[in-house]
Amino acid sequence: MFLSRFDGQAKLLVRALLCGTSGAHRALDVFHRQQRVNPDMSLSVFMETLCQDDVACPRTEAQPLTVKPLVCLFPALFKQNLLSFIYLIHSVLPSTTVLRLLKCLGQDPHPSPWVIALVRQLERNNGTHNDQPLYTPKCSQRLKELSQRLVGFGETGGWAMCFSGQTVESDSQHASGLSELGTQRKRKSSFVTLDSDCEETGQQSKRMKMDFSDSECLNVEELRPKEETSGRSESEAPAETLCEELQQAPDSPCDALSENIKVKVLHIKELLESQTEWDQISLEVFKVLNDCDPGQVEVLCSMLSLPDLPEQALPNLCSSILAPALDFSYSTAATLIKSLLLQKVLSLSEPASRCLVTAVTSLCSRYPRPTCHALIGPVLEEKNIGNSQAELLNRLIEGCLDSHYRLLVLQMTFKILWSEAVLSVIHSLLDSKPDFSEELFTQFSEQLISQGPQFTKSVKFAKMMLTVLTKYNSHVTAAHKHSLQGCLMVNETFLKKSLQAALKRITHT
Incomplete structure (x- = not known):
């Protein structure tokens, strides 16, 4: 009422x-x-x-x-x-x-x-x-009566003798009480409650070894049984477990997070685990990322287990962190992108799902430089990347990166050993026609000459060379032409004659 x-x-x-x-x-x-x-x-x-x-x-x-x-x-x-x-x-x-x-x-x-x-x-x-x-x-009187029974508690073995006496007295009743004890153990334990006359109305907790009918508990915390924790719903368990992780281990990395951030971590965790649409109030919680330094963002990503986040949760998460009210720094965006996407992209064995493609392209469009350094670069450096990774990177190159960032990705390929998948990415970069400087084209031609011998039978490498000689012929100097001539001599594909003809057509005034 x-x-x-x-x-x-x-x-x-x-x-x-x-x-x-x-x-x-x-x-x-x-x-x-x-x-x-x-x-x-x-x-x-x-x-x-x-x-x-x-x-x-x-x-x-x-x-x-x-x-x-x-x-x-x-x-x-x-x-x-x-x-x-x-x-x-x-x-x-x-x-x-x-x-x-x-x-x-x-x-x-x-x-x-x-x-x-x-x-x-x-x-x-x-x-x-x-x-x-x-x-x-009344309780005071009961305590006095109990203390009188514990004679000699200040001497050696005083308390032990008291409880030993209780055990001896009960030995004679042990056999007859077994059946009753077994029945009591099957009953559900309850709290000890007191009415206005301070009488016990509930059963003692199962944790108590002995039953003192004249005693009463004075500590409120002792009324909380261990069974309460296990009785909570399973839906609350992940957030509570995370809360316990945040509060224990004084030397753990989570100590770097303030109390306000820890609360937001719990809320974000609940949102990520929910299957419903997020409302506008829920999106506000991600503003906490603007208050975190790089180290705190890394700890936060670890606590949220972002690398293990299901791909189905990516659309909701990306729409939140891409909200107009949020504008992350380079380090924050890079840490988020690396934690959230890198492992998912590296583990691809088939074309990326729609959810993953949407997440990668949306983050790359908003934060191109962090994406280049935190995602594209590490993927290119992986020795065993395949066609699935190359296909996804090509979509980013074609749809999300402007000329400046395409050149940045091309420079990243100068520091790694090329593979067939990397050749596909380089070809996509060349098709996008980035604005080459003379110095950068010279560096690229040196890579063609140094890494070309391992691709003498590669059609991908031959097609890439043909693109260089036709679309970028104005950048090819006499020195470049002489060096590339030796590279084409060892080519063993059906495109060899076409390559030699394209190189021959390049003239210098």
């Missing part, structure tokens, strides 16, 4: 806090997911609503209507979950906000022992000097 007082996001938190004894950790999961979507979200409105006065309905007609803070009108378990949740996230809440809520809870005439303990603990955490113990007088 109180849900109408809250907005959409706060309603999710309230529902989580009402979910039994696991409500605090359910609310924590909800809060983390909301933070991933909106890192700037605040719980101020949620806390303010809980502190607002509301009319308390009387239990009997004889009782008058009273006004109490809304938080006091919720069940005791909700208050316990709420305080446990605040304890888990107290670092992101202003002390004044927390203390105001605790003051409102002080108006509850019948608080449970758990609420009393948690209120006192939170008051201590927020700078209020509360010397009162966390436990109730």
Whole structure:
């Protein structure tokens, strides 16, 4: 009935806090997911609503209507979950906000022992000097009775003797209790909960070796069983696993990322794993890349496992990082392109898929220089590239690179050993008619002469030479002509005569 007082996001938190004894950790999961979507979200409105006065309905007609803070009108378990949740996230809440809520809870005439303990603990955490113990007088009495049973705890073997005594006393009942124990183990363990009289109403956790019926747990964190983690949905596991990876290993590379970037990494991870269309709000998360230095971008790409990203996810990702609001530096773009595309291109054994072609061409059109150095160059340097890689590079040359970058790619081929696939790329570069300088053409002709002997029977090499002699005959000097004559003499293809005729037609004035 109180849900109408809250907005959409706060309603999710309230529902989580009402979910039994696991409500605090359910609310924590909800809060983390909301933070991933909106890192700037605040719980101020949620806390303010809980502190607002509301009319308390009387239990009997004889009782008058009273006004109490809304938080006091919720069940005791909700208050316990709420305080446990605040304890888990107290670092992101202003002390004044927390203390105001605790003051409102002080108006509850019948608080449970758990609420009393948690209120006192939170008051201590927020700078209020509360010397009162966390436990109730009844609990104090039980602790005294327990300590009297542990006689000699300060001597050697005191605690061990106590528990040994418990074991000896129970040995006589061991045989008769086996069947009962087996039955209890089959039951699902539950949390230990306390009513207003501080009585135990739930079973002890399966982790407890012995059952002390007169004891009670004082540490809120001990109420969280290990089974809770395994009970979460599989859809939440990847993001939670990544979150744990980001928080552990103090010397790991992820320490280079700020907390804001880590939150964005989690959000990007969720987007990459989703099968739905991304909305405009989701695209905003990629602006974090503008705030990263080269090292942080590399760590971020590694955390997102971009080399292993399915090709089906490439269109969504590329449309995001190519948004008009984003304009990456050379180093950021190069790192992204290398992480995202290089391994996919190198592993091609058949023509590239439509998704991969779209991604490569769109990134190359927007960031041609980073693509040349981070993708095209490394692919050319790979010794075993095949026709699939050559075909993809030729599409980039023809559709995405202007003359300046085509010459840059051609210069890259001067530093590697040519193969049939590389010859195909060079031929595509020559067909695009880049603007050769005299010095660059001289370097290219030297490569033709030095690498030509291994292609005496290659038709691709012969066709490339024919293109040079026909389309670039104005660049061929007398010195070039003399050197190329010797290269053509060893050619053994059916194009040899055509090559010699084309070279002979080149005249110099």
